[in-house]
Amino acid sequence: MPYLVENDRLSVYQSGNKKWHSTETSLIHTSDRILTAIDQNKTSAVVFLDISKAFDSVNHDILANKLQDIGWSPSAIQWFRSYFSNRYQAVRINTALSEPLLMRSGVPQGSILRPLLFTVYVNDLPPIPQHCSTDCYVDDTKLLMSFQVQDCEPTTAAMNDDLVKLRN
Numbered sequence: 313m314p315y316l317v318e319n320d321r322l323s324v325y326q327s328g329n330k331k332w333h334s335t336e337t338s339l340i341h342t343s344d345r346i347l348t349a350i351d352q353n354k355t356s357a358v359v360f361l362d363i364s365k366a367f368d369s370v371n372h373d374i375l376a377n378k379l380q381d382i383g384w385s386p387s388a389i390q391w392f393r394s395y396f397s398n399r400y401q402a403v404r405i406n407t408a409l410s411e412p413l414l415m416r417s418g419v420p421q422g423s424i425l426r427p428l429l430f431t432v433y434v435n436d437l438p439p440i441p442q443h444c445s446t447d448c449y450v451d452d453t454k455l456l457m458s459f460q461v462q463d464c465e466p467t468t469a470a471m472n473d474d475l476v477k478l479r480n
Contacts, residue, residue: 338448338452338454342358342447345458346458348458349458356458357458357459358456360454361478362452367421367426367451368419369418370417370418370429375392375396375429375433376389378433378435378436392429395420396420398414434453440477442477443470443471444457444470
């Protein structure tokens with residue numbers, strides 16, 4: 313992770329996997345922005361996004377491309393490709409074991425690289441919204457907008473627009 317931070321490769325909106333950052337600092341940051349809005353007689357709306365089975369949803373080819381985009385060497389990317397390839401999963405219920413299934417996505421469970429690789433995977437997510445401010449902590453993302461009460465309807469439309477952009 314030091315490479316990503318020191319070389320300014322990690323999104324400024326991502327609090328996860330950074331020294332001196334935690335879920336608490338992310339929450340403090342969001343709370344501070346809401347309190348500032350209250351001081352300005354504004355209302356705030358927050359949408360909390362949580363990617364279900366986030367670490368299992370990592371597409372290996374997309375991750376390799378993102379590692380290349382942030383400047384990792386071809387040999388490091390090839391090492392990660394070999395790290396992901398030929399992994400299988402099976403389910404055991406009592407003594408019955410399912411047939412092994414080739415893993416086409418996901419970061420290996422129990423790996424210390426898991427949060428780092430997922431952070432790289434979602435690193436380009438925060439700049440997508442055009443109207444909302446974004447704050448992330450690994451797989452949790454918050455979209456925030458502060459507005460005057462009379463602007464509730466256009467604010468809702470703007471937030472929905474950003475959500476559609478994130479889905480695509």
